[in-house]
Amino acid sequence: MSRYLAPAKVGLLALIELYVQGAVPNDALIPVINFLTSNILDHDLTGPSASTAARWKKADDIIKLTLSIHHFEQVLSPFAAADRLPGRRLWDRFLEKLWGIDSLHALHEFFRRLPNLLMRTKAELREMAERGEEPPSGVLLSRNSPLGAFIRRLDHEFSILQFDHASELWVTFVKYRQPTAAYWRRRNPHFNRLSFDSVLLAGEHEWGPQTDELAVAAYGNTLLLEDQDTSPPVSTDDIERLLEFQITLVQKYGNRVPPDIRDRFQSLLKSSRIVPSLSHYLHFSESWRSGDLPASFDYLHRYFDYTMQNRDRLFYQYALMNLAIVQSDFGCHKEALATMLEAVSTARENRDTSCLNFALNWFFHFSKAHPDLVRELEDNSMLGSGKESLSFLRAKAKETGMGQLWSSSLLAEAKLGLSDGESVSTALEHMVRSSQILVGRNIRSMMGAQLSLAITLWDRLGLAAMSAMTCEVFLRCYQPDSVFSDELQVICRLAGLLAGKGKYKEAFEKLDSIDSNSLRSAKSKQYWHIYRELITLRRSLYYNNLDAAESLLFQLLQSGPEDVDPDLLVIIDTLHIEALTRRQEFDAAFAKIERLIAELREDRRDIALRVRLLLAKAHLFDRVGRPEKGFSIAVRAASIAWRARLLPLLWQAVGALAHILISALGEFAAAADLLLAVLPRCLEADVAFAAGTLYALLADAWVGLAGETKARKGLASSHHRGGKTLAGDDDRDGLLARAQEALDAALGCFSAAEDIEKRCEVMAKKATLYKAQGDHLRAEECADKYLAMRQEGRVL
Numbered sequence: 001m002s003r004y005l006a007p008a009k010v011g012l013l014a015l016i017e018l019y020v021q022g023a024v025p026n027d028a029l030i031p032v033i034n035f036l037t038s039n040i041l042d043h044d045l046t047g048p049s050a051s052t053a054a055r056w057k058k059a060d061d062i063i064k065l066t067l068s069i070h071h072f073e074q075v076l077s078p079f080a081a082a083d084r085l086p087g088r089r090l091w092d093r094f095l096e097k098l099w100g101i102d103s104l105h106a107l108h109e110f111f112r113r114l115p116n117l118l119m120r121t122k123a124e125l126r127e128m129a130e131r132g133e134e135p136p137s138g139v140l141l142s143r144n145s146p147l148g149a150f151i152r153r154l155d156h157e158f159s160i161l162q163f164d165h166a167s168e169l170w171v172t173f174v175k176y177r178q179p180t181a182a183y184w185r186r187r188n189p190h191f192n193r194l195s196f197d198s199v200l201l202a203g204e205h206e207w208g209p210q211t212d213e214l215a216v217a218a219y220g221n222t223l224l225l226e227d228q229d230t231s232p233p234v235s236t237d238d239i240e241r242l243l244e245f246q247i248t249l250v251q252k253y254g255n256r257v258p259p260d261i262r263d264r265f266q267s268l269l270k271s272s273r274i275v276p277s278l279s280h281y282l283h284f285s286e287s288w289r290s291g292d293l294p295a296s297f298d299y300l301h302r303y304f305d306y307t308m309q310n311r312d313r314l315f316y317q318y319a320l321m322n323l324a325i326v327q328s329d330f331g332c333h334k335e336a337l338a339t340m341l342e343a344v345s346t347a348r349e350n351r352d353t354s355c356l357n358f359a360l361n362w363f364f365h366f367s368k369a370h371p372d373l374v375r376e377l378e379d380n381s382m383l384g385s386g387k388e389s390l391s392f393l394r395a396k397a398k399e400t401g402m403g404q405l406w407s408s409s410l411l412a413e414a415k416l417g418l419s420d421g422e423s424v425s426t427a428l429e430h431m432v433r434s435s436q437i438l439v440g441r442n443i444r445s446m447m448g449a450q451l452s453l454a455i456t457l458w459d460r461l462g463l464a465a466m467s468a469m470t471c472e473v474f475l476r477c478y479q480p481d482s483v484f485s486d487e488l489q490v491i492c493r494l495a496g497l498l499a500g501k502g503k504y505k506e507a508f509e510k511l512d513s514i515d516s517n518s519l520r521s522a523k524s525k526q527y528w529h530i531y532r533e534l535i536t537l538r539r540s541l542y543y544n545n546l547d548a549a550e551s552l553l554f555q556l557l558q559s560g561p562e563d564v565d566p567d568l569l570v571i572i573d574t575l576h577i578e579a580l581t582r583r584q585e586f587d588a589a590f591a592k593i594e595r596l597i598a599e600l601r602e603d604r605r606d607i608a609l610r611v612r613l614l615l616a617k618a619h620l621f622d623r624v625g626r627p628e629k630g631f632s633i634a635v636r637a638a639s640i641a642w643r644a645r646l647l648p649l650l651w652q653a654v655g656a657l658a659h660i661l662i663s664a665l666g667e668f669a670a671a672a673d674l675l676l677a678v679l680p681r682c683l684e685a686d687v688a689f690a691a692g693t694l695y696a697l698l699a700d701a702w703v704g705l706a707g708e709t710k711a712r713k714g715l716a717s718s719h720h721r722g723g724k725t726l727a728g729d730d731d732r733d734g735l736l737a738r739a740q741e742a743l744d745a746a747l748g749c750f751s752a753a754e755d756i757e758k759r760c761e762v763m764a765k766k767a768t769l770y771k772a773q774g775d776h777l778r779a780e781e782c783a784d785k786y787l788a789m790r791q792e793g794r795v796l
Contacts, residue, residue: 004153004154004157005157005158005169005235006172006235006237007177009154009235010101010107010169010173011072012036012039012150013114013151013154014097014098014110015076015094016036016117016141016147017097017117019036020139020140021139022082027079028090031075031079036147037146038058038061039061040147040150056258059242060260060264062241062242063261064264066268067264067267067268069177069180072091072094073091073180076089077090081093095183098177099180099191102197102198104170106198107173111159115151115155117141117151118142118148118151118152119141120135120136174196174197181196236276238268240278242265243276246261247278247282250289251285252445253483253484254289254483254485254518254521255517255518255520255521256289256517257286258517262286280299281299281300284299284302288326289523290520290521296326297326300322304319317343320339320346321358321359321362323339324337324340327339328366331563333366333370336366340363343359344356344360344363353396354402357402358405360389361408361409361412364390364412365412387416390409390412390413390416391413393405394406403438403441407443410430410433410437411431411449411453413430414427414430414431417430418456418457418460418644419607420604420607421643422644424457427457431450435450438450445483447474447481447482448478448483448490451470451474451490452490452493455467455490455493460647461645462682464500465684471490471491471493471497472494474486474487474490475487475494484521485523485527487514488514488524488527488528489527491513491514495507495511495531496531496535497686500688500689501686501688501752502688502751502754507535508532508535511531526563526564527565527568530556530559530568530572533555534556534575536552537549537553538575539754541575541578542689542754542755542756543755546579546583553575553576557572557576570612573592577589577592578616580592586620586623590620593617596613597610597613597617607640607646611637611641611644614634614637614653615637615649615652630660631657631664634656634660635657637653637656638650647685648687650678651678651682651694652693654674655678655690655693655694657674658672658674658694658701662700662701662704663700666704668701668705669705671697671701675694675697675701679691679694688753689749689750689755689758691749692745692747692748692749692750692762693746695743696743696746696758699739699742699743699746702739703735703769705735706731706732706736709732733773736772740766740769743762747766756789756792760790763785766782767780767782767783767786
């Protein structure tokens with residue numbers, strides 16, 4: 001088979017000829033032109049905002065057009081022919097054109113007429129004038145237009161075909177057209193079983209019964225069995241075009257090829273005599289995304305071994321880089337480190353700056369995720385610390401004009417500053433410079449990383465509304481151009497925000513809205529499952545369903561740092577500590593906190609994790625009845641959170657301090673002042689459990705103040721005269737009323753979070769307050785609700 005010509009391209013040429021001859025009606029012009037250009041031009045016409053399904057649909061349409069003529073029928077059948085004869089469709093005119101090519105000689109004549117569809121050059125017009133011929137009239141195509149360039153290329157490709165290749169093209173074209181024979185017979189009464197070849201039809205009277213034998217020898221049995229449709233051989237260009245299209249989508253968006261498109265493409269590969277080496281790379285990408293480690297290594301070696309056989313060592317460093325990335329994804333981190341070092345050496349040898357900068361950027365992110373593996377390497381490195389490495393990368397990317405790497409370095413520098421607790425304004429400066437690069441160079445694929453860091457910044461500043469808005473901006477404006485991993489992380493963050501507000505149903509709906517084909521990637525599927533299980537685990541802990549929580553934790557803890565994203569590991573460890581605390585396994589919880597703090601000192605991880613562990617330690621001391629031992633810990637956590645501007649954690653640290661002031665020191669007024677100062681800002685974080693905890697503490701502070709008022713009243717009873725009520729009684733009743741309001745607010749927050757234990761605790765406090773105020777009826781109602789909640793917790 002030829003490299004470029006194929007039966008489907010002959011059909012496209014016939015449709016172009018119909019268009020030039022004016023046989024296409026006005027209402028079909030735009031659909032026909034769109035159909036032609038989408039199958040002629042190489043670039044993606046689905047648009048920058050097209051969905052993943054729309055992109056894969058284009059590949060599916062190309063495969064359908066290559067395999068079957070019925071795709072032409074789907075496009076042309078809805079439109080009437082331009083002559084408006086009754087019952088005549090544009091599909092009929094198209095078949096008339098195809099069945100008019102009834103021999104190899106007619107195929108040559110068809111290609112010989114192609115230049116007549118093009119505008120004549122000045123030299124051709126001069127020659128025609130010298131011969132006394134009139135210049136052609138009517139609609140003609142410009143030679144440099146997409147349709148004109150397509151015609152000129154096919155005319156050239158056919159002119160250089162050898163006779164055996166031209167004969168093969170004719171046979172495959174006949175087989176490609178044959179499924180329409182039954183329909184064409186109904187439309188044309190003079191059609192018979194040998195009309196597909198005028199030579200056989202003309203010689204039937206001379207050859208007699210041997211005509212069928214000659215037809216079988218030339219075309220096979222399929223032409224005599226008209227309803228059968230076989231997959232014709234395709235051109236190498238069609239195969240390579242589909243390969244490049246699929247690899248682009250897999251690499252750019254991180255998705256796997258849908259099964260139906262993959263199966264059709266495999267049928268094309270089987271019918272092709274030459275299997276391009278890119279097919280091995282596509283198989284490698286599929287195996288990599290599906291989580292098949294041996295197969296991915298095998299196909300990667302096949303592809304780059306083929307490259308080395310051709311003595312093309314210029315791309316050897318990319319083979320090593322791909323191998324290192326795959327090894328890292330499958331948990332072989334030591335092997336990945338060694339392979340990437342070899343890739344750096346090869347890139348230096350070949351003076352490939354792009355590959356070298358990418359490898360160094362990978363090294364930085366790898367060192368942040370696995371500091372224990374690269375600690376010795378960093379000590380011996382000339383680049384120094386992580387900041388110096390990023391500064392070097394940023395300068396080199398700027399020199400070489402690599403906008404994507406330049407932006408990535410700025411974002412990494414901003415993220416490093418935030419994780420180290422440095423200035424937020426400096427991080428914002430780096431983010432703005434990165435955004436300027438992305439907008440100026442229209443690098444839409446990096447907007448996912450840019451907005452993800454913005455979401456992280458708003459979370460650290462306690463502005464949940466801004467985080468949710470940034471998530472929506474990404475999903476509505478930039479999601480089609482970003483890799484799927486960015487989309488998955490943003491959707492999971494949005495689901496986490498909803499779960500924090502107690503909207504678990506909406507959170508699960510948001511997770512379930514992700515395209516199922518995109519989740520066929522093993523790593524993405526694992527991330528999605530773990531995040532869903534984390535929300536379920538958090539809900540089980542709030543419901544006090546500790547058995548279900550322990551079962552989920554057992555599954556989550558089986559995954560180590562090699563398998564799970566570091567951000568998810570932090571959440572898993574935090575929930576594990578909370579589960580141990582709720583089970584009153586305080587020794588195990590304390591040992592885990594101490595171990596994590598020790599690891600944190602060695603690895604210099606995000607400072608937010610240190611604050612969380614300090615708060616968990618202070619809470620643990622409170623649970624064992626020694627809240628005063630957590631005072632210095634809570635103060636240190638508040639100090640670190642304030643310096644790093646970790647505002648949600650700062651509000652929790654202030655809450656821990658207020659709790660110690662109330663329970664251990666009896667400083668109710670100071671605790672109330674602290675809580676009143678931070679509660680409005682805590683509500684901005686949209687974390688129902690944290691807000692409920694602060695409201696409950698505020699109620700305790702006001703009850704304590706009411707108790708102090710009563711004590712002062714007892715000391716001043718000697719000053720009571722004439723039966724008048726002291727002002728202290730009014731103050732006490734007002735403070736108890738405020739405490740009831742705070743408990744109601746806390747109950748609303750804990751109800752949204754669905755925390756059974758805290759709701760019972762709040763309801764018990766309300767019953768106690770009502771009883772102290774003499775309202776026994778409401779106290780009994782609260783006691784009944786308390787028992788009902790306890791029963792609900794036992795059932796769950």
